[in-house]
Amino acid sequence: MHYKGKLYRALNPLYAREPFSGRGAELYGGRFNPKGMPALYTSLTIMTALSEANQAGSLQPTTLVSYDADFETCDQNLLEKHRITPQALSNTTWRDEMSLxxxxxxxxxxxxxxxxxxxxxxxxxxxxxxxxxxxxxxLWIWGTSLPNRLSVIDDERRLSR
Incomplete structure (x- = not known):
């Protein structure tokens, strides 16, 4: 599936100056990346990005970053062809599996x-x-040019302050 459009990511303000860093995911692993593999978890809407970043407790200080994106991704149709079910994707015990x-x-x-x-x-x-x-x-692979272009929207250079 080709995706071209906006993406959003809600970051801890400590990491806002590094909007292309997948270092946290690389260090700790995530649902869709093992430890050692960088990843950017982005959302198609602002509200989804906020929900992703604040899954436990009350809303914490958050920096919202917007990106322009243009790349190829795998979607649900391809996963179904490989017999990957929605239940397997939503498994809440992925952290336990990772530990074991x-x-x-x-x-x-x-x-x-x-x-x-x-x-x-x-x-x-x-x-x-x-x-x-x-x-x-x-995202597991991203860069500044096609075929995996991701550019942060920061016309006023607020993230570099």
Missing amino acids: RGEALTQQLARDLKNAGFHGLVVRSFAPGTTDADLNIV
Whole structure:
């Protein structure tokens, strides 16, 4: 699936000056990236990005970043062809799997898709209160030029202050 449009990411203000860093995901692993593999978790809407960044407790200080994106991703149709079910994607025990086996099924899927040449994955948000309409794009490969272009929207250079 080709995606061209806006993406949003809600960041802890401590990391706002590094909007292209996937370092946190690389250090700790995420639902769709194993430890050691950088990833950017982005959303198609502002509200989904806020839901993703504030999954526990009350809303914390957050810096919202907007991107222009143009790249190829894997979507639900391709996953279904490979017999990856929505239930497997939404498994709430992925952290337990990661602790026990070193890598959760969804993390293995991400590694396989990246190795197959996909730059990212379109997947619904599993943050509390979200629905099937709340979509994320998890990026494993991004850069400043095609075929995996991602550019931060910061015309006034606010992030560099």
